[in-house]
Amino acid sequence: MALLHRLLGRAARIVWRVTRPRTIGVRAVLLDPAGARVALVRHTYIDGWYLPGGGVKKGEGVTQALHRELAEEVAVTGATVERVLGVYHNRREGKDDHVVVYVARAGSDALHGADALEVAEVGWFALDALPESTTPATRRRIGEFRDGATGSGAW
Template sequence: MARPRTFGVRALLTDPAGRIALVRHHYIAGWYLPGGGVDKNESAEEAIRRELAEEVGLADVEIAGLLGVYHNRSQAKDDHVVVFVARVADPAALHAADAREIAEAGWFAPDTLPEGTSPATRRRIAEHLAARQGHGVW
């Protein structure tokens, strides 16, 4: 049975110190960029703003641009994921806003990412640090 194609968003969110926001979910092991699915009649930008508010409690976020658009076919998925580059002025506001979904949220220096950071998350961070626009396989 084929899975339906989905459309998702993630944010490579940085603070003034250059740290990157990551989240750990209750339902899957590892650390990830915050984000989620795009709802019907919702733009990708509206979705990432909603997801950042829901997951990490941030409403005042500057969307600086796009890191890239990726296709995730792992684990029988057929997902297209848009990764935004975003900034926040007040890093203290970051927290696990939805305790049912997010076990933990935190800021991490790119050279000290937590154990269990997903390989795709590490690839997106490396692209960002190299000032490369990403695309292709998640």
């Protein structure tokens, strides 16, 4: 099933290069209750560790999408949104994507991959001890959070 997701992901990226859709996405610097660790996700269809999140569906608000994505990817419901870290422009994969990154806090330490077809692995990681394969953009967002910066610009 993971191979199917990887193939579908590659097909989607080819379509995006041709159609260049404008999309809106959300991600979360999701902290554990103590604020010492951040949740990261490793997907089945792409390499690397990412902040949990995804696309905003038609007719859905960005905060609503964030809560849906947290439930789908890391099985966290009722996270407290603390602030917007930044709004970024991502032109990778052929899309014209705008990504709203929130800082949120989970109500408990419970964390597990909710959608086994999409999520290979999830985990809590210390802010200064991220997995080696954490993506560069994810590292930049976490760095901005650690520095107390408000981010913007390119993803």
